Amino acid sequence: MALLSLREVSKSFGGLIAVKELSLDVEPGSIVSLIGPNGAGKSTVFNLITGIYEPTHGDVVFAGRRLNGLKPNAVCAAGIMRTFQNIRLFAFMTVLENVMVGQHARLKAAVWDGALHTRFASNEDKAADRKAMELLEFVGLEAYTSFWARNLPYGMQRRLEIARALAGEPQLLLLDEPAAGTNPAEKDALMQLVRSIRDRGVTILLIEHDMRLVMGISDEVHVLDYGEKIAQGPPQAVRRNPRVIEAYLGKGA
Amino acid sequence: MSGPRRAFWAVLILIALGLPFIDRNSAHISAYVDTGYIVLLALGLNIIVGYTGLLALGFAAFYAVGAYTYAFFASPQFGMHVSFWLMLAGGGAVSALFGVLLGAPTLRLRGDYLAIVTLGFGEIVPQLLQNLDKYTGGPDGIASIDQPRLFGFSFGFNPVPYYYVCLAVLAISLWLLNNLRHSRLGRAWMAIREDELAAAHMGINTTATKLLAFAMGSAFAGLAGVLLAGKYGAVSPSGFDFNTSIMILAAIVLGGMGNLTGVFVGGIIIGLLNSLLLPQASNLMHALGRFTHIPVLQAVDLNQYRFMVYGGILVLVMLFRPEGLIPSATRRAELRVQHHDAVVTGAGAEHMAAQEPVV
Amino acid sequence: MHQFLQQLINGIALGGVYALIALGYTMVYGIIELINFAHGDVYTLGTYFSLTILALIPLSTITSGPELALVAVAVILLAALLCGIVGVLIERLAYRRLRNAPRLAPLITAIGVSLILENIMQIWKGTSEVPFPQFLPDRWHTVAGVRFDDRSLLVVGISLFFMIALNLFVFRTRLGAAMRATAQDRDAAQLMGINVNSTIAWTFFIGSALAGVAGFVSGLYYGTTFFLNGYQAGLKAFTAAVLGGIGNITGAMLGGFVIGIVEAMTSQYISDQWTSVVVFSILILILVFRPSGLLGEQAPEKV
Ligand SMILES: Nc1ncnc2c1ncn2[C@@H]1O[C@H](COP(=O)(O)OP(=O)(O)OP(=O)(O)O)[C@@H](O)[C@H]1O
Ligand SMILES: [Mg+2]
Numbered sequence: 008m009a010l011l012s013l014r015e016v017s018k019s020f021g022g023l024i025a026v027k028e029l030s031l032d033v034e035p036g037s038i039v040s041l042i043g044p045n046g047a048g049k050s051t052v053f054n055l056i057t058g059i060y061e062p063t064h065g066d067v068v069f070a071g072r073r074l075n076g077l078k079p080n081a082v083c084a085a086g087i088m089r090t091f092q093n094i095r096l097f098a099f100m101t102v103l104e105n106v107m108v109g110q111h112a113r114l115k116a117a118v119w120d121g122a123l124h125t126r127f128a129s130n131e132d133k134a135a136d137r138k139a140m141e142l143l144e145f146v147g148l149e150a151y152t153s154f155w156a157r158n159l160p161y162g163m164q165r166r167l168e169i170a171r172a173l174a175g176e177p178q179l180l181l182l183d184e185p186a187a188g189t190n191p192a193e194k195d196a197l198m199q200l201v202r203s204i205r206d207r208g209v210t211i212l213l214i215e216h217d218m219r220l221v222m223g224i225s226d227e228v229h230v231l232d233y234g235e236k237i238a239q240g241p242p243q244a245v246r247r248n249p250r251v252i253e254a255y256l257g258k259g260a
Numbered sequence: 261m262s263g264p265r266r267a268f269w270a271v272l273i274l275i276a277l278g279l280p281f282i283d284r285n286s287a288h289i290s291a292y293v294d295t296g297y298i299v300l301l302a303l304g305l306n307i308i309v310g311y312t313g314l315l316a317l318g319f320a321a322f323y324a325v326g327a328y329t330y331a332f333f334a335s336p337q338f339g340m341h342v343s344f345w346l347m348l349a350g351g352g353a354v355s356a357l358f359g360v361l362l363g364a365p366t367l368r369l370r371g372d373y374l375a376i377v378t379l380g381f382g383e384i385v386p387q388l389l390q391n392l393d394k395y396t397g398g399p400d401g402i403a404s405i406d407q408p409r410l411f412g413f414s415f416g417f418n419p420v421p422y423y424y425v426c427l428a429v430l431a432i433s434l435w436l437l438n439n440l441r442h443s444r445l446g447r448a449w450m451a452i453r454e455d456e457l458a459a460a461h462m463g464i465n466t467t468a469t470k471l472l473a474f475a476m477g478s479a480f481a482g483l484a485g486v487l488l489a490g491k492y493g494a495v496s497p498s499g500f501d502f503n504t505s506i507m508i509l510a511a512i513v514l515g516g517m518g519n520l521t522g523v524f525v526g527g528i529i530i531g532l533l534n535s536l537l538l539p540q541a542s543n544l545m546h547a548l549g550r551f552t553h554i555p556v557l558q559a560v561d562l563n564q565y566r567f568m569v570y571g572g573i574l575v576l577v578m579l580f581r582p583e584g585l586i587p588s589a590t591r592r593a594e595l596r597v598q599h600h601d602a603v604v605t606g607a608g609a610e611h612m613a614a615q616e617p618v619v
Numbered sequence: 620m621h622q623f624l625q626q627l628i629n630g631i632a633l634g635g636v637y638a639l640i641a642l643g644y645t646m647v648y649g650i651i652e653l654i655n656f657a658h659g660d661v662y663t664l665g666t667y668f669s670l671t672i673l674a675l676i677p678l679s680t681i682t683s684g685p686e687l688a689l690v691a692v693a694v695i696l697l698a699a700l701l702c703g704i705v706g707v708l709i710e711r712l713a714y715r716r717l718r719n720a721p722r723l724a725p726l727i728t729a730i731g732v733s734l735i736l737e738n739i740m741q742i743w744k745g746t747s748e749v750p751f752p753q754f755l756p757d758r759w760h761t762v763a764g765v766r767f768d769d770r771s772l773l774v775v776g777i778s779l780f781f782m783i784a785l786n787l788f789v790f791r792t793r794l795g796a797a798m799r800a801t802a803q804d805r806d807a808a809q810l811m812g813i814n815v816n817s818t819i820a821w822t823f824f825i826g827s828a829l830a831g832v833a834g835f836v837s838g839l840y841y842g843t844t845f846f847l848n849g850y851q852a853g854l855k856a857f858t859a860a861v862l863g864g865i866g867n868i869t870g871a872m873l874g875g876f877v878i879g880i881v882e883a884m885t886s887q888y889i890s891d892q893w894t895s896v897v898v899f900s901i902l903i904l905i906l907v908f909r910p911s912g913l914l915g916e917q918a919p920e921k922v
Contacts, residue, residue, distance in 0.1 A: 059457070079460040080461075084463050096455075097458065098454055100451070108448065108464075111444065111464050112462065113463075114444050116443060118445055121446065122439050123436075123439065128443060128444075171462070175463060309723075315727075317730075371722050371723065372722060372726055375726060376854075376857065377906050380854070380858075380902045381899075383851075383899050384896050384899050384900065384903075387895050391892050391896070502850065506734065509730070513727060565742075567734040567735075567741075568735055570734055571730075571731040571732065571738065573731070574731025575735070578717065578727050578731070579713070579717070
C-alpha cells in the first residue's frame, strides 16, 4: 500500500486553480519527484499535505489516515516533516537548537518537567542533544553547532533544514527545492545525502528544478503544469514525453 | 553559568539577603519590596513579550486580578478569610485563567492587533473595578484585607517580612524560569517568536504554546498582585492602569527582552526609580534649592517627569540599543541585524521578500 | 424618541471628532503598518495649540460674524500646521530608523513618544482640566424638539469639510496617488520613482494635521481638555479605524461616527461610566471576529 496518496486533490485560490484533480501515490521507501515549470503548483501540493491549506476537493491519505483539515503540528506528529522553498530556519537560534526544536513532537517532557528540571526532562534533553549532534554529523554540520542558523552559508542552511526535519523522525520527508541556489559540488553531495536518507528508511517526496538531480535519484517522477498532472513514470520515460518537453519549452525553460 | 555571571549572582544574593540590615530605614525597605513586585511582573511579561514575541500591553490588568482575588477571599468584603499562602497560588491561578480567557480568542491575531486587544482589556479591567462598586468597593477599593501570618505571627505593616517573602518568591521564580528557558517548552516559545509557521511544522501546537505563555506570564502578575494586596492591606483600581503596564514594559525593554538577567536588572532599575529614586532625588533637589536659594529647585517634583523617563527609555533603547542593557545573545543579534538592514536600505527589499508568508 | 434624537446629534458631533482622529491612524497604518500610538496625543496637542493661540487673540474686541469665522479658520489652520510638523518630527526621529525592524520595535517607540508628549503637556498646563476659550456666541436652535447649538453644527461641518477635502486629495492629486502606491507596495513605488520617504512624511503631516483640526473642534465642543485626553480618545478613534477596516479612509470616517453614536447612546441609556467599557469591548469583539472591519470582505482600499 502506498504510504501517501493524493486522491483527486484540487485547490483554488479565488479564481485561480493552483492544483487540479491531482492523484499521486508515494510507495514506502521510494524517492518520488514532483517537477514542473514555475507556478505549476508544486509547493501548493506540499502545503496541502502539511496542512497549511485544506484541499478544496479530494483527499490526502497518509498511512491509511485521512489528513484533510489537520493542522501542521498534527501532520508532523503523524510522521511527515518538510523543508521550505524559502528557507525558514529559526534564524536567531543556534544550529543545535534548531535541530532540538525539530524533535519537539518526539519529546515528552511536560511543562512541569521542564520547569522543575526533573530527572526525566534532564535525561530526555541529554538524549535529544546527542541525537541532534548525530544528525548534524549526518548532514555535515557538526562543526557549526553553536552558530546562529542565519549565519550559515546558503547551502548549509538548506542542509540544516533537512537535519531539522529528520529530527522529527518522519516516515515521509518532503523536500522543496533543496538544491536551489547551491553549486554543482553541493548538488552532488545533496544527491548522496538524499539517497542515504532514503537508506535510513525515510520515504522522500522531492520538488526540484535541477533535472540532473531529479533524473539521477528518482524512482518515479510526476510532472505538473498549471496545476494538472501531465505525465508520470520512471525518469527516463518522463524525460522523453512530448507533453513534458512542450510544457518546459513553451515556458522557455 | 559563566564565571562572571556566577559572581554577579553570588554578590547579588549576598546583598539581597543583607539589605534590611544594611539599610534599616523602613520606608526604604518598603520601597525595595515594591521594587521586587515590579521585578516579578517584569519576569512574567518577559515570558510573553521576550520569549514568545507577543506584545501584550495591558499587563497590569492581570496584576489587578491577582490583587482583587486576594482582596475578595481575605477581607470583610465577602466575609471570607482564606490563608494568604493558599491565595498566593489561588491569585496566580485566577490570573492565569483570565490570561487564557483573553488569549484564547485573540492569540491568532496579528502582532499589533494583539497589542491593541490586550490594551483594550487593560482599560476595561480597571473600569470594571470602578463601576462594579457593589463587589469591588468602586474607586475606593477594598480595605482591611488580611495581612499574612506565619507561625502565629502577623506581618502587619513591618516591611521586613514582606521583603524576605518577596525575595524567596523571586528566587524560586528565577530558578523556574531559567529551567523553562532551556526546556522543550522554552525552545518552542522561541521558535514561535522566530517563525511561527515553521514552528508549527516542527509539531509545536502554536496556539496552545502561546496560550501557555500567556497563562504563565499572567500567573506571575497575579502572584505579584496577591503579594501587593497582602502588604498594603488595601487595593484600589488606581494602581493597575496603563501607566503601570508601561512601567513593566519599560523594565523589560531596558534590561533586554528575552534575557532573565537583563529583565531582572531592568525591573530593579525601574522599580527603584519608581519607588525610591525619583522621590529621593526630588528631596535632594529641594534641599539643594534651599541651600542655594533657588526657588525653582525648591519646588521641583521629579515625580512629574516619571513618564518622560519611561517614554524616553522606550524610545532611546529601541532606537540605539534595542537589545537592552543585558541582552540575550540571540535577541541582540536579531535586533541589530535588522537595524543594519534598515540602515543599508536597498537590502530592505530582500528583507521584505523574506518576510512574505510564501511557503 | 426625543432623547434618542438628541443623543444622535451629540453622537454625530462626537463622531466627527473620532472620525478626524481615526483618519490619521488609518492613513499611517495603511502606509507603514504602524499603529501610531502617539497620534491621540497629537490630537490633544491640537487642542493645546488652539487654546494657546486663542489666548493671544483679543477675542472680546471681535464681535462680528465674519471676523469670528476668520479667527476660527486661522486658528484651525495654525493648529493643524503645528500638529502636522509635530507628526513629521515624530516620524523622522522615532519611527524612520525602525522601518524595517521587527514590528514590535516601532510600536514600542510609539508608546514611548506618546508618554513623552503627555508628560510635556502635563508640565505645560498642569494636571487639572484646561478651559478652552469659548469665543462663539451661545446660540441654540430647536428643530423638531431637538436642541443643538452652533458649536455642534460647526463641529460636524468642519469634520465633514476636512473629510471631503482629504478624499479629494487622496484620490485626485499626484501626492495622493503616490501615497496610495506606497501603501500598496513600497518597493514597487520606489522603483516607479516615488520618493517613499517624503511620501511617508506627508502622510504623517496630513494625518497629524487632521488630528490638530480634531483637537480644535473638540476643544470648542467640550470647552475643556486635559493632558491625558488623547489616550482614551486615541484608543476610541483607533477602534473606529479598525471598525471601518484599517487602511480604509471611508471606513475610518464611518467608524468614527459609529463609535461617537455608540458612546452617546451608552451614556444616555446605560451610564456615563460604562462608555469606555462598551467601546473597548466593541474593539476586542471586532478584532476577534472581524479583523478586516465591518465594511465587508473586499481588501480595504489602502491609503
Ligand atoms: N496563498 C496563495 N494565494 C493565492 N495564490 C497562490 C497562493 N499560493 C500559491 N498561489 C498561486 O498558485 C500557483 C502555484 O504556486 P506554487 O507556489 O505552488 O508553484 P510552484 O510550482 O511551487 O512554483 P515554483 O517552481 O516557482 O516554486 C501560483 O500561480 C501561485 O501564484
Ligand atoms: Mg514552489
